[in-house]
Amino acid sequence: MMKFMSGNEAVAYAMKQIDPDVMGAFPITPSTDIPEVFAGYVANGEVNTEYVAVESEHSSMSVCIAAQAAGARAVSATSSCGLALMYELLYVAASSRLPISMACVNRALTGPININNDHSDSMGARDSGWIQLYAENNQEAYDNFIQAMPIGESPAVRLPVMTCMDGFITSHAMENIELLETAAVKAFVGEYRPEHYLLKKDNPLAIGPYDISAYYMEHKVQGAEAMKAAKARILEVAAEFEKVSGRKYGLIEEYRLEDAETAVVLIGSSAGTGKAAVDRLRSQGVKAGLIKIRVFRPFPGEELARALAKTQAVAVLDKSEGFSANGGPVFAETRSALYDLKDRPALVNIVYGLGGRDIRVEDFERVFGRLADIAASGETGPVYVHMGQRSQAQEVMA
Amino acid sequence: MIHAKDINEKTPWQELTPGGEIYEAGTARLYNTGTWRTDTPFFKQENCKHCMLCVPYCPDSAIPVQDGKRQDFVFMHCKGCGICAEICPFEAIEMTPGGAPK
Numbered sequence: 001m002m003k004f005m006s007g008n009e010a011v012a013y014a015m016k017q018i019d020p021d022v023m024g025a026f027p028i029t030p031s032t033d034i035p036e037v038f039a040g041y042v043a044n045g046e047v048n049t050e051y052v053a054v055e056s057e058h059s060s061m062s063v064c065i066a067a068q069a070a071g072a073r074a075v076s077a078t079s080s081c082g083l084a085l086m087y088e089l090l091y092v093a094a095s096s097r098l099p100i101s102m103a104c105v106n107r108a109l110t111g112p113i114n115i116n117n118d119h120s121d122s123m124g125a126r127d128s129g130w131i132q133l134y135a136e137n138n139q140e141a142y143d144n145f146i147q148a149m150p151i152g153e154s155p156a157v158r159l160p161v162m163t164c165m166d167g168f169i170t171s172h173a174m175e176n177i178e179l180l181e182t183a184a185v186k187a188f189v190g191e192y193r194p195e196h197y198l199l200k201k202d203n204p205l206a207i208g209p210y211d212i213s214a215y216y217m218e219h220k221v222q223g224a225e226a227m228k229a230a231k232a233r234i235l236e237v238a239a240e241f242e243k244v245s246g247r248k249y250g251l252i253e254e255y256r257l258e259d260a261e262t263a264v265v266l267i268g269s270s271a272g273t274g275k276a277a278v279d280r281l282r283s284q285g286v287k288a289g290l291i292k293i294r295v296f297r298p299f300p301g302e303e304l305a306r307a308l309a310k311t312q313a314v315a316v317l318d319k320s321e322g323f324s325a326n327g328g329p330v331f332a333e334t335r336s337a338l339y340d341l342k343d344r345p346a347l348v349n350i351v352y353g354l355g356g357r358d359i360r361v362e363d364f365e366r367v368f369g370r371l372a373d374i375a376a377s378g379e380t381g382p383v384y385v386h387m388g389q390r391s392q393a394q395e396v397m398a
Numbered sequence: 399m400i401h402a403k404d405i406n407e408k409t410p411w412q413e414l415t416p417g418g419e420i421y422e423a424g425t426a427r428l429y430n431t432g433t434w435r436t437d438t439p440f441f442k443q444e445n446c447k448h449c450m451l452c453v454p455y456c457p458d459s460a461i462p463v464q465d466g467k468r469q470d471f472v473f474m475h476c477k478g479c480g481i482c483a484e485i486c487p488f489e490a491i492e493m494t495p496g497g498a499p500k
Contacts, residue, residue, distance in 0.1 A: 097417040158416055196419060206420040218411035219418050 001179045007135070007170040008033035010142035010177055011077065011103045011163070015049075016041045017185035018149065020101075021072035021192075024052045024063025026082060029115045030167035031105035034077035057082040061089035061100075068098040069207050071197030073149065076100065079167060080107035083121045087128075093160045094129025095223060096208050099152030100160040103145060106268070106319075107167040108355040116356020117167040119267060120320040122296075123329050129223050131161040131230055132297040136253075136271045138175040140294075141165040143247060146180070149189050150237045156229045166269040168356070184244050231298045251300035253292040254307050256282060260289025262371035263308060263345075265334055266317040267293045270352075270359050274317075277364030288368050293330065301337030308338060311345040312375035315367050319353045327351075327384040346380045350397055352387040363387060366397065403428060426459070430474050435497040437478035441470050445490035452482040452491065473499060 005013065012034045015023070023042075025035035042051040050072075052063045057078055064074035078086065083104055093100050104122050108114040122132060131152060135141040141163065148161040165171055180188070196205050211219055231251065238249040253271070256278050257263060264274055271292040281288040291307055293300065308314055316335070318328025326332070331349035338344050350367060353359050367387070374380055387397040400413055402425040415421065439460075448468050453461050460476035462469040483491040494500045 095417055097419075196421065203421060204423040206423075206425075207417065209418050209420055211418050214407040215414065215418065218409075218414050221411045222414065222416060 001181070002176050003179050004174055004176050005138060006033065006172050006174050007138040007141045007165050008105065008172065009037055010138045011145050011165075012037035012041070013179065014142050014145040014185070015075055016047055017180070017182045018073075018075075018146070018189050019047045019186070020049055020075045022050045022052065022063065022067035022074040023076065024054055024060040024067065024074060025076045025078070026054050026057050026060045028057070028079045028082040030107055030117075030171045031077045031079040031082070031103065033171070034103055034105070057085040058089060061086040061093065064100045064102070065089060065093050065096065065098055068093070068100050069096065069198050071192075071194060071199045073192040074100050075102065077103040077105065079105045080109055080115075080121045083125060084109060087125065090125050090128040090130060090160075092208065095219065097158040097223070097226070098160060099149070099158055101145065101148040101152060102160065102162050103141075104162045104164045105167045105171045106164050114355040115167070117169050117269075118319045118354045118356070119164075120354075122162060122164050123320040123322070125162070126297060126329060129159060129227070130297060131157075131159050131227070131234075131295070133161065133163045133234075133295055134267045134293065135163065135165040135170060136269055136292060137170060138165075138173065139177040139247070141170055142177055142179070143241065143245065143249065144294075146185055146188060147234075147237045147241055147249070149192070150240070151230065151234050153192060153194075154233045155195070157226050157233050159223070159226050159230060164268070169269045178245070178247075180245060188241070188244055227298045231295075231300070234295055234298075249294060251293075251295040251303050252307065253294060255290040255292065257289035257291065257307060257311075259287055260310075261287040261312045261375055262314070262368055263289040263291060263311045264315045264317055264364065264367060264371075265291045265293065265304070265308075265330065266319070267296065267330060268319065270317065270319065273359055273361055274364050277361045277368065280361065281365065281368055286368065286372070296330075299333050299337070301333070304334055304337045305341055308345055309341055309343070313346045313348075313371040315348050315350050315371055317367075318349060318351045321351050321354060331384070346374050346378075347383070348374070348380060349384045350387045351385070357388045359388065370397065426475065431458075432473045432476050433497070435473070435476055435478040437480060437493050437495055438473070438497060438499050439471055439476065439478065439480070439482055440492045440494050440500040442490050442492060443470070445488045447488050447490075449487065451485055451487065455481050455485045457481065471499070
């Protein structure tokens with residue numbers, strides 16, 4: 001069934017089709033529509049969900065943790081400062097191995113205060129133990145949310161899943177998307193049947209105990225192993241999803257990469273603009289390609305190394321400033337992933353699009369132009385630069 | 399399913415429960431946390447009126463009650479916080495320095 005929907009509406013509709021037991025959410029721009037639309041479903045009796053109105057995101061995630069521990073399926077949605085306010089609880093959810101599903105509508109973090117898109121919110125949570133899936137468009141936002149529970153709830157994984165989409169660009173733009181039948185979504189997602197849960201009366205359970213140094217490390221190793229196991233599970237779920245939807249998903253998406261000499265690596269909605277630039281350059285005979293990272297946690301390091309092994313120069317585009325003075329988070333991990341290759345491409349980092357700063361096809365063409373120079377000269381030049389800012393100086397990409 | 403009594407500091411990570419979940423109640427009985435105690439309460443039985451004020455004020459389980467009578471301290475979980483001595487209206491509890499009972 002084709003329907004004209006915003007990214008937020010698409011995720012709220014996926015939640016409606018799943019009919020989770022509990023939603024704990026607090027409205028924050030630009031994810032507000034998700035709890036708002038879903039609250040409408042609750043009020044109209046279209047779902048059986050217990051909607052818990054809370055006073056903060058710290059509480060919304062606490063509600064989800066408690067509900068999931070009790071044996072219920074819990075969902076949430078948030079953005080930016082809301083995600084930041086959940087920070088402590090994100091770790092509690094992941095380390096207690098509670099497979100909560102949450103939509104993160106990416107928005108810049110304050111300050112100065114800004115409500116527009118970049119990835120600084122979810123990138124800040126990248127080490128919390130949550131699986132992170134990123135959508136390029138409304139269709140992917142819908143599809144990723146439906147895949148979240150079968151991934152996170154798998155016994156080998158048991159980790160919470162954050163499905164991310166770009167604020168406003170994806171969350172508010174209207175697109176025609178293909179919806180699955182509700183029965184097909186319910187069958188795909190299945191029932192939540194954890195082995196242990198607080199409301200199981202014949203099995204007393206305590207969760208979240210104090211973990212002294214003689215045990216904490218072992219539990220962190222368990223979490224790390226679960227994150228490794230998630231890679232295979234994400235691909236398994238994607239294969240099952242392809243059977244019901246006809247749409248194919250992986251850890252990364254390679255676009256015109258087979259014989260590419262230069263390539264960009266990025267996350268989210270900018271991939272659409274990047275693909276348009278690649279098409280334009282290909283029509284001029286330039287061997288340009290693109291990789292979109294769909295799954296950032298677990299990080300697809302081996303897959304990126306394989307895909308980029310034959311390229312000559314690569315630009316990793318970060319939509320968040322990590323303030324490491326050494327490049328953004330996507331760059332740091334991509335460069336690390338390529339280190340073991342015998343012949344590595346030259347790699348540069350371009351931080352772009354902060355706080356809603358636009359990126360156009362022409363900007364991608366300039367990136368590919370610089371990559372062509374690097375490939376021809378063998379000189380990488382400045383490795384970590386910003387793009388799109390006003391400057392008094394003649395900067396590399398500004 | 400592994401139980402708390404079968405878990406110790408030699409248990410490998412593969413055998414520990416996910417996230418440290420505990421599949422039974424009352425496992426505090428397995429751990430002598432009284433070893434942390436720095437000060438120790440001393441029960442002066444002759445002053446005690448069995449008003450029971452100290453019992454709910456104890457943050458742990460160090461003051462047993464039997465047949466409506468407050469019994470002497472059980473030190474297995476007593477940390478020596480001194481709340482019982484502070485709250486007692488009859489000077490029936492005296493804090494003594496060190497972890498060893500007087």
